[in-house]
Amino acid sequence: MLQKKMLAALNEQINWEFYSAYLYLAMSARFQALNMPGGANWMNVQFQEELAHAMRFFTYVTDRNSEVKLGAIGEPPRDWQNGVEMFEVALDHEQIVTKRINNLADLALQLKDHATHQMLQWFIAEQVEEEASADQLLGKFRLAQENPGALFQLDSEMAARVFTPPPAA
Numbered sequence: 001m002l003q004k005k006m007l008a009a010l011n012e013q014i015n016w017e018f019y020s021a022y023l024y025l026a027m028s029a030r031f032q033a034l035n036m037p038g039g040a041n042w043m044n045v046q047f048q049e050e051l052a053h054a055m056r057f058f059t060y061v062t063d064r065n066s067e068v069k070l071g072a073i074g075e076p077p078r079d080w081q082n083g084v085e086m087f088e089v090a091l092d093h094e095q096i097v098t099k100r101i102n103n104l105a106d107l108a109l110q111l112k113d114h115a116t117h118q119m120l121q122w123f124i125a126e127q128v129e130e131e132a133s134a135d136q137l138l139g140k141f142r143l144a145q146e147n148p149g150a151l152f153q154l155d156s157e158m159a160a161r162v163f164t165p166p167p168a169a
Contacts, residue, residue: 002066006113009104010061015071016100017054021047023093026076027086036151038159039083042137046090048163053123056169060119083154084145087138094134098127119169126166 002010024046031039061068080086101123108117137158144150 002061002064002116003111003113006107006111006116007061007066009107010057010066010116011069011071013100013104014054014057014061014068015073016097017050017057018070019073019076020093020097021050021054022073023076024050024090026078027080027090030078030080030086031083034082036083036155036158038155038157039086042158042161043086045161045163049166052166053126056122056166060116060169064115082145083141083151084138087134087141091131091134091138094127094130098131101127122166122169 024043028040028043028047031037031043058068077089080089101120105117105120105124108114108120140154144154
């Protein structure tokens with residue numbers, strides 16, 4: 001069983017991962033409203049990834065014979081004007097997630113919960129990829145923002161992204 005402090009932190013992270021999914025789903029809807037189906041697809045794939053992350057935590061907690069306690073999911077913003085604004089928010093959000101995962105790893109070490117620390121290593125590596133991806137697309141949107149042809153090309157590139165479920169824990 002997980003220690004109470006670790007369990008509370010993991011349950012909070014599960015809710016945060018569901019919020020992350022909700023945030024990316026809101027961005028997918030906004031890209032659709034901006035007539036950028038490729039951007040909508042990219043964000044929909046990100047939504048699916050965040051759900052998979054939440055479920056990876058969920059499964060870990062239940063595998064440790066502990067109880068998942070779900071809380072309310074906050075309403076995400078939805079008034080972005082363009083892809084630059086969305087990817088600025090996405091990058092900031094992923095940086096917050098990285099800090100949260102690192103704090104969980106620190107707590108696991110503090111509590112000498114080596115199993116949880118080991119499980120979190122996958123998330124630590126994943127966050128490097130998440131931040132890099134958001135940063136790269138933010139840069140592309142900044143370059144393309146005043147060029148309709150470049151935006152069209154970027155949207156086409158984003159349409160090619162597919163969801164690949166992460167490997168089982």
